[in-house]
Amino acid sequence: LSGVLVCRFEVQTETHKVLVLMDFPEQPTEPAGSTVVTNELASALGIQPNAIVDVKRATTDLLVRVTPEAFPTLKPDFVRLAKYDVRGVGVTAEALTDTVDIQSRFFAPRGGVNEDPVTGSAHCAFGPYWAPMLKKTTIKAQQFTPIRGGYITLDLVVAGPGRVLLKGEGIVVLRGQLSSSP
Numbered sequence: 361l362s363g364v365l366v367c368r369f370e371v372q373t374e375t376h377k378v379l380v381l382m383d384f385p386e387q388p389t390e391p392a393g394s395t396v397v398t399n400e401l402a403s404a405l406g407i408q409p410n411a412i413v414d415v416k417r418a419t420t421d422l423l424v425r426v427t428p429e430a431f432p433t434l435k436p437d438f439v440r441l442a443k444y445d446v447r448g449v450g451v452t453a454e455a456l457t458d459t460v461d462i463q464s465r466f467f468a469p470r471g472g473v474n475e476d477p478v479t480g481s482a483h484c485a486f487g488p489y490w491a492p493m494l495k496k497t498t499i500k501a502q503q504f505t506p507i508r509g510g511y512i513t514l515d516l517v518v519a520g521p522g523r524v525l526l527k528g529e530g531i532v533v534l535r536g537q538l539s540s541s542p
Contacts, residue, residue, distance in 0.1 A: 387485035389416035406435025418485035478510035487514035
């Protein structure tokens with residue numbers, strides 16, 4: 361689906377944090393078309409229809425832009441969201457803070473993940489979508505979840521044409537050991 365995906369590590373000298381850098385292909389967006397009914401989508405997200413600013417279709421997902429005021433009030437109905445014929449529904453809004461440019465959440469109940477804590481692939485659509493509106497080629501993003509979220513820097517220049525460089529702090533969620541003998 362995505363071709364060769366290159367990841368590397370970068371250590372921030374001032375904070376000693378280890379960042380993961382991922383070079384992914386952009387996901388261009390197009391109008392979602394008439395199959396997406398704004399009232400039904402708003403209801404599935406637990407917001408008013410007038411809170412939806414835009415709906416786009418990315419490669420495998422829906423991208424839903426909502427007002428910054430509606431973003432913190434999202435109450436997703438995962439059963440209803442699973443009925444959309446997409447991998448997931450990414451919701452984004454301009455941030456009302458100086459520390460980040462955009463905020464997001466990503467719901468993928470159709471694939472068994474009600475809400476993903478940090479979704480790099482969704483930001484491959486969010487970056488190219490927001491860049492012209494924000495007039496920026498480097499975008500600071502924050503993804504929220506009830507459990508944990510994360511910060512991602514999206515760079516639309518360094519990775520080259522048609523690519524997005526995602527940079528964020530990795531979180532270890534599982535450690536294990538593989539044994540080569542039974």
